[in-house]
Amino acid sequence: MEETLRNLLEEAKKELSSAENLKTLEEIRVKYLGKKGELTKILRGMGNLSHDERPIIGKISNDVREEIEKELTQKREEVLWQEKEKKIKSEYIDITLPGKVHEIGHKHPMTKVLDEIKDIFLGLGFSIAEGPEIELDYYNFEALNTPPDHPARDLQDTFYITKNILLRTQTSPVQVRTMEKSKPPIKVISPGRVYRSDEIDATHSPVFNQIEGLAVDEGITMGDLKGVLNLFAKRLFGSDTKTKFRPHYFPFTEPSAEMDVSCFACGGKGCRVCGYSGWIEILGSGMVHPNVLRMSGIDPEKYSGFAFGMGLDRITMLKYGIDDLRLLYENDLRFIKQF
């Protein structure tokens, strides 16, 4: 009987070694270990054994069962692994096929640049203020130290609605509106549309976008103006960017300055983008004129501040190398989708 058991084990091992799939393995398991399997059949003959032989044969038959089970488990793992391998091999695909895209929309390039600018200034503690595009002459000019017969009015061809109502020519009126309704410390930027009576061409549009900035508090200096705008330029155009402040004139700031940045296209060596000067004019700025502070209800003896303004259209064109302003308002989706 012992021998029969050993033969059974050998036989089972042999069958197992040639088994190739889970189905065969299961058949082998049923054949040897099942309720009606070979081992059971053999054990049924245990009754004929002597009292002494029983435990011995019992142990042997247990060992055989365990052995077959162990082999079965091992083999099953092996087969499973092979089957997985095989399946994976059969599933190879052409990974260069185009992807299934859920196309998401693209922001207008001006919005992309504006978002970047907003992020920079939000991080510097500036909030975002908005104001009307159809504006009172008072806010657009008078409160900005530009009374009716001021020569600076000549520089801006204004669209009028009535004698006192106009389309704002700059975002600066938001400065005044902000100062009128809040107390220092004030730090805001104000993006928005502005209007000037220019026919549309490659560099002009009667409707365009500006971003205004204003900081008012005790002890703000021209050094602060330079520091903040220099930091801004480095964030927007890259950390190698250099800035240069040139004296200029705006009725509502004194002292006033224009800021140039080193050309980000050529690094300052001179190219077509910068008109071979190495510098690009980016924004106008200055210390808020005491008259403007006073008219907005802020005491210029106690507070000082700086303001700046820049053209979003122009910066967008420079940043992306767009050579015709009209592209920004034409909205060919093949253009928009490039950004």
Added chain:
Amino acid sequence: MLISYSWLKDYVDLSVDAKKLADDLTMSGSKVETVKSYGQEIKNVVIGKIVSLEKHPDALKLQIGIVDVGKEKLQIVTGAQNIKVGDYIPVALHGSTLPGGVKIKRGKLRGVESNGMMCSAKELGLDESLLPEYQRNGIFILPELPLGDDVRDVLELDDVIEFEITPNRPDCLSVVGIAREAAATYRKSYRMPEIKISEVDDKNPATVTIEADDLCFRYVARVIRNAKIGPSPMWMQMRLLKAGIRPINNIVDVTNYVMMELGQPLHAFDLDKVKNRHIVVRRAKEGERLITLDDKERILDKDMLVIADEEKAIGLAGVMGGQNTEITDDTVNILIESANFKGSNIRYTSRKLGLRSEASSRFEKGLDPEITVLACNRAAQLMAELSGGEILEGLVDVYPKPVTEKVLSVRYERINKLLGTNLSCQEMKEILSFLDFGTICDDKNLIVKVPAFRGDVDGEADIAEEIGRMYGYNNIEDTLLKGTQITAGVKTREQKLEDTVKDVFLSCGLNEVITTSFMGMKDLDKINLPDDSYLRNAVKIMNPLGEDQGYMRTTLLPFMLNVVCTNYSRKVSEFKAFEISKVFVPKSLPLEELPDEIKSGIIAMYGHDVDFLTIKGVIEELLDVLNIKNVKYVRSQNPAYHPGRSADVIVGDEKICVFGELNPDVAENYDINKRVYISEVNLELLFKHANDEKVYKPLPRYPAVERDIAVLVDKSTFVADIENVIRKAGGQLVDDVKLFDVYEGENIPEDKKSVAFSIWYRSYDKTLTDEEVSKVHDKIVNRLSEELGAQLR
């Protein structure tokens, strides 16, 4: 303003080159646009005189000239016809170069030897349009000049600097003004032109009366007798040419020359044409007529200032002289006007008549009345020198209210605080003195005497700017708002919601477009807008660019349709776009207060997989993200939309959105031969209903039971109505309802459709039994049948 470097050097000693000067002046406040180098490329071009001229034997259009160039006489062939024997001309010798790198070599023209070239003004790089005709058509004919001299020297072909002077600094619209800035920039001194007047014994016969002393602050005049009119000398003509001013004659040229030199516009009248030699400065009569020097008749109004004699207007004050007293070749006696007018009035006249001149552009900025005498004397001196005339004794000077000296007391502490500098009073004093400010320091204050030509300087901030720009803005140390209070940069609720809306649109595949704000009434016709629509009450622009851009837009639709049209016509096959912008709705017309500016959104799409449900999906997504519940969709009456394929979105009582297929008529108006889906969203109402508050609801702990239901209903029944009945009848146990099929056609009666839903039943307290579910489900079936006549399939 254009100034040649050699002219500038008459008043200040400078050793830097023009490029460096341009950079330094730009950084100290006088912005340079360009530097043009006239003589740079010219080599070996000299003055010559034509000794003889004969016809070329073999070419009708050519002439053979013998030209004396000093050390030799050269045979030169030319095609020019404006020359004659005795003319002085520029000659490019063999081996010379001209602007643009042109090289001139000896050669043969139709078999005749030519040893160089006679040059036109254009070939020397000059602007011919400013030259008189005899110098313009062909060779640049010159006055008598030393033969063989280099043209670069005798014509002063040097560097010309173009300045962009800001309107607050009319004093810098002059060579002396720039010399002063250059001197201060380099901390050196400048000099004024030396003026020597030798009057003859006869008394000046002219008199001046200022009737409008609110518009004319000073009138200075002198009389020159026995002048001989002729061309001015070449050096003066060249300086004017380089400044962009047309040379005319020795009298007019002097007035322009002195204006450029000192910044004071002058005018010369033919005194013999001034009635009784009496100048009257008065307001024009309403409708008074005057022919100005440009031969145009001007109709004046009573707010304009004229220079008149006892009978008639003879000049438009500060803008342009009158033809009736113009200097002609026959003029003998001249009155020089050097006056000061009110800037805003000159600006008014100039704008009203559409007539700008070098004079008006200076006067309108407000000039210094103190310089009038100096300018008048300078002009008298030069006219006498150049025309051989005599200066009569006595200067007329009518100056009703002389200006008083402006003295400011500023705190140098405060200036340092504004600039972020640490300058001593002495340092400030030094900077200011180079700019001709008189200064005294005391322990706290800097007492500043403002020079008369600096009308722009009024207070501490102005003085700070003078000090700052000469100290150098770029020498001020950068700081980052040290010592100020910290602020948080925040967006408002509306700004954040606008960002959210944009994000939803973008993630739905819509691309952002930006259009302009001006519309015409035709744009509204094109979108089928009814005649009585309130959107036709648009804000009108008084001075629009054109009729089609005469109003501020009340709707974004025509603009978006133009974008659709552009893309469609350019064969863009898939189109999905949105715009968020303002529309302008007046409270009343004509405008008395500012109109409402309403943030609006618009969507448009076309393409192979785009239909009504695509655009509705975007709207549903938007409402879901903004957490807006209890939304009703009703058929829209909006005439821009397809009546059967459009809906208004109602929240509460308010219509926050309309969407659907574009009305085919409107599509046709825009030549779009495709189904276009659009939606217009009132963002302000959307934001009003947006629900920012989200409260956590526990996840279900018991399973849901799914049952499907398919019913036959009338074709016209809204799916939403069926769903409503299901939800109402099912009550709290209905956890979710989803439409999964709508079918019309085979096996369905013609006026019916089959609609199928999945219903999920769930209790949050226990696992539902089959019986409990069936009870509710049956109730739903009954209710559908009762309310909508639905038959179970």
